[in-house]
Amino acid sequence: VSSIATLLSGAAYAQSLTVGFSQIGSESGWRAAETSVAKEQAKQRGITLKIADAQQKQENQIKAVRSFIAQGVDAIFIAPVVQTGWEPVLEEAKDAKIPVFLLDRNITAKDKSLYMSVVTADNVYEGKVAGDWLVKEMAGKTCNVVELQGTVGASVALDRKKGFADAIASTPSIKIVRTQSGDFTRSKGKEVMESFIKAEDRGKNICAVYAHNDDMAIGAIQAIKEAGLKPGSDIKIISIDAVPDIFKAMQAGEANLTVELTPNMAGPAFDALQAYKKDGTIPPKVILTESKAFGPDSAQQQIELKKNMGY
Numbered sequence: 001v002s003s004i005a006t007l008l009s010g011a012a013y014a015q016s017l018t019v020g021f022s023q024i025g026s027e028s029g030w031r032a033a034e035t036s037v038a039k040e041q042a043k044q045r046g047i048t049l050k051i052a053d054a055q056q057k058q059e060n061q062i063k064a065v066r067s068f069i070a071q072g073v074d075a076i077f078i079a080p081v082v083q084t085g086w087e088p089v090l091e092e093a094k095d096a097k098i099p100v101f102l103l104d105r106n107i108t109a110k111d112k113s114l115y116m117s118v119v120t121a122d123n124v125y126e127g128k129v130a131g132d133w134l135v136k137e138m139a140g141k142t143c144n145v146v147e148l149q150g151t152v153g154a155s156v157a158l159d160r161k162k163g164f165a166d167a168i169a170s171t172p173s174i175k176i177v178r179t180q181s182g183d184f185t186r187s188k189g190k191e192v193m194e195s196f197i198k199a200e201d202r203g204k205n206i207c208a209v210y211a212h213n214d215d216m217a218i219g220a221i222q223a224i225k226e227a228g229l230k231p232g233s234d235i236k237i238i239s240i241d242a243v244p245d246i247f248k249a250m251q252a253g254e255a256n257l258t259v260e261l262t263p264n265m266a267g268p269a270f271d272a273l274q275a276y277k278k279d280g281t282i283p284p285k286v287i288l289t290e291s292k293a294f295g296p297d298s299a300q301q302q303i304e305l306k307k308n309m310g311y
């Protein structure tokens, strides 16, 4: 096989690659964008991409990985729903000599040889950007924050929680009064926000929502409006992802800040995989993507940009 590989050009060899991608599900707009960008990136490179939707369940992801191993794919991509419990199935992939790339979320496995690279944003930093913004915005004023956490046990939820907590730690006038998981979905975000509003003097005691993703923020915006309050002004809305719908909310004056996370996690993983297959180049263990904060001023531009990117 390796002699054939050297005979063919990099591009021609790449065309023969098949990658199995165990995707979490379709809990958020960001997730849907990641899936469609992955398909597009595969197409551009002539890579065959097989996507398995795990519907939010780790057990389905493990089954999908086993099936990819049985099919003898050239590499496996996993967006790990939670951070623990991956060692056994990754051992199986390693025994089968199939390189594994983790996309957008991390795992806690001590043995780093179980995967080649993880492509992710610095999620602690993202939480910190969100918290820093609020500290500055409040300029010493008191602020009770309610937090909508992502999926329980997901690395990104833990990291985004930590980053925000770190940012507000030395500002006692800003504190998190309630925190609960909204599982990264709009419907749960709304449901949890409704209970926060009930518990906090019909929402009058809440100054800001920090949501670990835009979809939960959008659910919260709905709940706030139904309670007769104004999201964006009565209650500030801060979230992460930068999907088109949060920019639309900003244009309506209903959201204040989002921290962008590129949905192109597959592209850098494909690049690393192709280089590895071509001449054995070992990619860095962590391939970091950029994170940037956006407010209402950039909403229109961001909506257009995202449209051009195809999502």
Ligand code: GYE
Residues within 6 Å of the ligand: 027, 028, 029, 030, 031, 104, 105, 156, 184, 212, 213, 214, 215, 240, 241, 261
């Ligand atoms: O922010 C959220 C999604 O793991 C980075 O998962 C991803 C997160 C993303 O459901 O919207």
